[in-house]
Amino acid sequence: MISNQQTFNLSPFMAIYDIVVPKDNILRQINEIVDFSFVYEELQNKYCLDNGRNAVSPIRMFKYLLLKSIFDLSDVDVVERSKYDMSFKYFLDMAPEDPVINPSSLTKFRKLRLKDVSLLDMLIGKTVEIALEKEIIQSKTIIVDATHTKSRYNQ
Template sequence: MKSPKNPSTQPRLFQVIDTEDLIPPHHILRQINETVDFSAIHDWVAPLYTEKTGRPAADPEQLLRLMLLSYWFDHSERELYEILPMHAGCLWFCGLDCESLLHPDPHHPTLPDRTTLVKTRKRWRQHGIFDRLMTCVVDPCIAAELISPDVHAAADGTQVRANASIHSLREVKLAPVETLEDYLARTAREDEQTESPTADRDPVEVYSPLIHRPSSKSMSSLIN
C-alpha cells in the first residue's frame, strides 16, 4: 500500500531533544570525554583571570574543547564554526545543544565568538599554557589508543568493492593529519602573522578643514 502524501512539511513547533541520547556509547568523543579530566584546566588558567572585576569570560574548558576539535578533525576556526551547528557530537562535546545556538541564553552555555577562540589561544600561548594544555589532553588519548600518534595524510579516491561483512565494521580511532608538534608550530606562526600593534586601538576621528558643514542659517539662505 502506498503511503499517504504528507499534507505538510512544516516541522513540529515544539521539540524536546536530549543531546545526550543522540551520542552512542562507543562514539569517539564520548570515549575521550570519559578518559580526560578537563576540569584541571580551570586551575591552569586561574592566574590569567580576575575574580571581581571585568565581564564574565568565556568558559576556558569549552574553549579548549573547541581547539581540540579543530586539531583532531583538521578544521580551521572558520570551518569549525560552519560545521558545528550540524554535528550533534561536537555540540555535545562542547556542552552545547541546538537551542544554545538558535536561542542563546546568558544563563546557559553559549557558543563563544570565533575571535574569542583565536584571542584566547594567543593569550594562553603568550603565558606558556596552550602547548602544555594540548599535550596533557592528547597524550592520555594516545595512551588509551583513542588517537593515533601517526600522521595519516594520504588519500585515495579509487572506488573498490569491499570484501568485508557489514558486521565486522568498527569505528577507527582519530588520526590527525599532522602531529601535535606541527600543529602547535603552525598555529604559533598564524598567531604571529595576525598580530597587529594597532588592532586593539580605538579608531581616531580625523578632522579635515576642507570639509565645511554649512550652518542652519546658511542652509536657509540657500533654500530661499
Template sequence: MMPDLPNMPPSPYAALYDLLIPADDELRLIHDLVPFDFITELLEDTYCHDNGRMAVHPVRMFKYLFLKAHSNLSDVDLVRRAKTDLAYKYFLDLAPEDDVINPSSLTKFRRQRMDDDELLDKLIGHTVEVAKGMGLLKGRTLIVDATHSRARYGQKPIGKAIIEEAKGLRHACYKETKNAKGRFPEKVDESDIDQLLSYALAVAETVETGMPELMFREHIRDQVNRVRELAEDAHVELQVSKDS
C-alpha cells in the same frame, strides 16, 4: 571574570545525543572519561576573579582548541562546524540548541591567553596522553601543529608552514579543475617572510575571487581559511617580535 566550570545544561533535546552519537564515538569518550580540571588550574591566574565581564570558561575554550587540532580547521570553520555537529556540541558541554562562540573570541583566546610559546602544545599533549592511556586514541596521531601559530612555528619554521599550506591549497585546486593552471601568483623567494605572507594571501584570494565555484567545496574552503589564518597569525607573531 571566570565563570563556573561548564556543565551540560538541561535541555528538552538532550536525548538527541544518545540517539545520534554512538557510545564509542572518540569525542564522546574523551568528554566522558578525560578530566579537564587541569586547564582551570593552569589558566585561573590569567582571569580576574572579582570584577569584569563574565568570560567563557577556559575549559570550554580549550575544548574548542582541542577540536581545532583534532579536525585541523581554522577558527572560522571550527565554529561553523560546531554549530551543527552534535558530537562537537556534546564535547563542548553545550545543549543541542545552544549557540556557539564567535570565531573572533577563539582567535583572541589563542593569541592572548595562550601567549606562552609551548603552553598549548603541552595542554593538548597532556590531554592526548591521558586519552591514549585510557585506550581512547589508539594508533591516532593528533595534528597539534595546526592549532595555534606559536605551537605550529615551534615544530617548523614559520616560512615553511606558510608555503606548505599555500602549496597544499594550489594542488587541491589543480585536482578540482583544469582552469586553475596559470591562475596563481608567481612563486616568491621563500627566505623572505614578507613575500611569503603576501604570496599566501594572494593564493587564497585567487581562489576566492578567481575560482569562487571551488569555495562551495568544503575541503577547498577549509584550506583557504587555514591559509588566511596562518598568514594573519604569522603577521601578529612577527609584529610582536618586532615590538619586543
C-alpha cells in the same frame, strides 16, 4: 576560581545526544574519560575573577582548539561545524539549542589566555597523554597543526 563561572545545563533537549552521538564516537569517548579540569588549573592566573563579564568556559575554549587540531579546521570552520554537528556540541558540553561563539573569540583566547605558546602545547600534550593512557587513541603518532605554535628549529 574560574570554575565558579560554570552553570548547569538544564535543557530539555540534552537526551537527544544519547540518540544521535553513538557510544563509540571518539569525541564522546574523550569527553567521558578525560577530566578537563586541568585546564582550569593551568589557566587560573590568566583570568580576572572579580571584574568584567563572565568568560566563556576555558574548558570549552580549549575544546574548540582541540577540535581544530583533531579535525584540521580553521577557527571559522570549527565554529561553523559546531552549529550543526551534534558530536561537536556534545563534546563542547553545549545544549543542542545553545548558540556558538564568534570565531574571533578563539583568536582572542589564544592571544590573551595562551600568551605562553608552550602552554597550548602542554594542554594538548596532556589531553593526548590521557587519551593514550585510556586507550582512546591507538596510534603512537600524533599529527598536530602547528600554525600557532613556535618551532624549536624556526625561531
